[in-house]
Amino acid sequence: MFWWRNEVRPGVSVAFTDTGAGNLALHVGDDPAQVAARRARLARAAGLGAGNFQYAGNFQYMNQVHGNTVAPIDALGPGPTADAMVSGGLPVSGFSRRAQPLAVMVADCVPVVLVGDGADGSVVLAVAHAGRPGVASGVVPSTVAEMRNRGAVRIRAWVGPSICGSCYEVPEQLRAEVAAQVPGTWSTTSWGTAALDLPAGVREQLTAADVAVEYSGECTLENDALFSYRRDTQTGRFAGLVWMHD
Numbered sequence: 001m002f003w004w005r006n007e008v009r010p011g012v013s014v015a016f017t018d019t020g021a022g023n024l025a026l027h028v029g030d031d032p033a034q035v036a037a038r039r040a041r042l043a044r045a046a047g048l049g050a051g052n053f054q055y056a057g058n059f060q061y062m063n064q065v066h067g068n069t070v071a072p073i074d075a076l077g078p079g080p081t082a083d084a085m086v087s088g089g090l091p092v093s094g095f096s097r098r099a100q101p102l103a104v105m106v107a108d109c110v111p112v113v114l115v116g117d118g119a120d121g122s123v124v125l126a127v128a129h130a131g132r133p134g135v136a137s138g139v140v141p142s143t144v145a146e147m148r149n150r151g152a153v154r155i156r157a158w159v160g161p162s163i164c165g166s167c168y169e170v171p172e173q174l175r176a177e178v179a180a181q182v183p184g185t186w187s188t189t190s191w192g193t194a195a196l197d198l199p200a201g202v203r204e205q206l207t208a209a210d211v212a213v214e215y216s217g218e219c220t221l222e223n224d225a226l227f228s229y230r231r232d233t234q235t236g237r238f239a240g241l242v243w244m245h246d
C-alpha cells in the first residue's frame, strides 16, 4: 500500500503509495468504480474519515495537465485542473487549523509533498506534479510561493519516486532547453546518451527557495513495485500524499 510513509510532526503525515495500492487515476482507461474503491481504501489506510475528526474523509485529487497552476483548496470538491494544490494556513469557516488532505498522481514524473508551519499553530499542506514541462516552468517554486502567501514558514519537502537521471533519455536539444532553465537537470543515461535528471532539478529549485528536502525517492523505472510510464506505457498512477489526522 505505502512505498514510504512518515509522520513528520504529530498529526501530520506524508506518504507515497506503491502498486499495492493499485492504480489511483481516472484518466488511464481504468474502471472508475474500481478507482474510487481504491481511493477509499487508501483513505481508510491513512486514517481519514475515522472518528469525529473534522477533516474531510478523503484526499483531494486534481486533473493534472503538465502546467504550473497552483490551486488553493479549502474543502473536498471536484478536482481542480492544476498541477499543484495548497491547503490550510488561512482560517476556513471557523476551522482555522483545517487543512484538506491532498494527493498528487505520477508514474515517472516527480511527486512533491510539502508541509509548512502556518500562523497560530496552523499547518500549510501542498502537493506538486513536476514532470519535464512542470520543472522547466517552475511549478514547484510557484507552489512554495503560494504556501508563503498562506503564511507558511519553515517549509519542508519530500520528493517522491520518479524516473532517475540515468534512465530518463531525451533528445539532446530538449536536454539543452530544460537545462538552460534548470541547470541541475543536465544528465546522461547509463548507456551514454542525453538525459534529464528531473528530481535533481526539483531539489535545486527547492533549495533555491529555501526549502529543506528531507527525502528523495528512488527510480520508478528500476522498481517494479512502482508504476512507470516509460517502462510500461499502459500503466496506472501511484500517489504522493500529505494529510492531517488524529
Ligand SMILES: [Zn+2]
Binding pocket: 163, 164, 165, 166, 167, 168, 219, 220, 221, 222
Ligand atoms: Zn533509473
